[in-house]
Structure formats: C-alpha cells, structure tokens
Amino acid sequence: MKKSMADKIEQYLKVLINRSRDKQIEIQRAELAETFSCVPSQVTYVISTRFTEKKGYFAESRRGGKGFVRITSIKLASDVEQQLLEQQINQFIDSALQGSRLNIQEAELLRHLLIQGFRRTNIPQPQVMAQEFLDILNDYIKK
Secondary structure, eight states, X not given: OOOOHHHHHHHHHHHHHHHSTTSEEEEOHHHHHHHTTSOHHHHHHHHHXXXXXXXXXXXXXXXXXXXXXXXXXXXXXXXXXXXXXXXXXXXXXXXXXXXXXXXXXXXXXXXXXXXXXXXXXXXXXXXXXXXXHHHHHHHHHHO
C-alpha cells in the first residue's frame, strides 16, 4: 500500500524525534518541504494534525526567515498516574486543613488549582513536579 506524503513526513519526523537524545527536534518548514518536494503548507498540516498534545507531542513555531518548528515528545500521564497525583494532592491539603494551617477557602482554591492544572497540562514527570509544588506550599504554610 502506497503511503501518502503526509504519512511519509510524519514517519520521518518521528524517526528524527526518537533518535534525538532529548526527544526534541527543530526543523525549518521550507527545508523539509524541499526534502519531500512538497509545499511548506503540507508540512504545516502534518505538524498541526499529527503532532498534537493529545498524541503526545508539543509543537511550537516561529515564522519568518530564521523561523523554525520545534517538536517535543511528551509523556502523557496515564489515568492511574493522574489518580495517584490527585490522591497525593488531596492528602496534603486534608492534612494542612486538619493542622489548621489552611482554612477551607484556601484549601479548596489550592485543591482546584493543583488538580485542574495537572489535568489540563501534559508535563513530563507530573509526580515530581507535584511533589515540588507541595514541598514549596508546605514550606510556605509552616511559616
């Protein structure tokens, strides 16, 4: 079965990402279009439809003469990881409430900010970042 041009570009970019040490590449649309004998808008289409956050990628670009596209592979938190993260946040906040270090309004605000923030972003190692946030919050509310 013959692959479409979009499939070829996608496969090429994924190979480059997988070969890179930091799972990130920077390319220039025009150069990639020239490599595949297509128009730059086709490269843009592939990047915008096949390298999305839902698919485990973060793509950013800068247009212009020295413009580039940077694509980074990101690890998506699984449902189990997300549940553990939320449990960790809830335990911390409940403990702070019981110790009278937070009032109810502060606790609910923190709970909402942390849980929704981690649900809405795809960051590498969310458990590590959450622990850092909680350590910083703990230092602050102990004062």
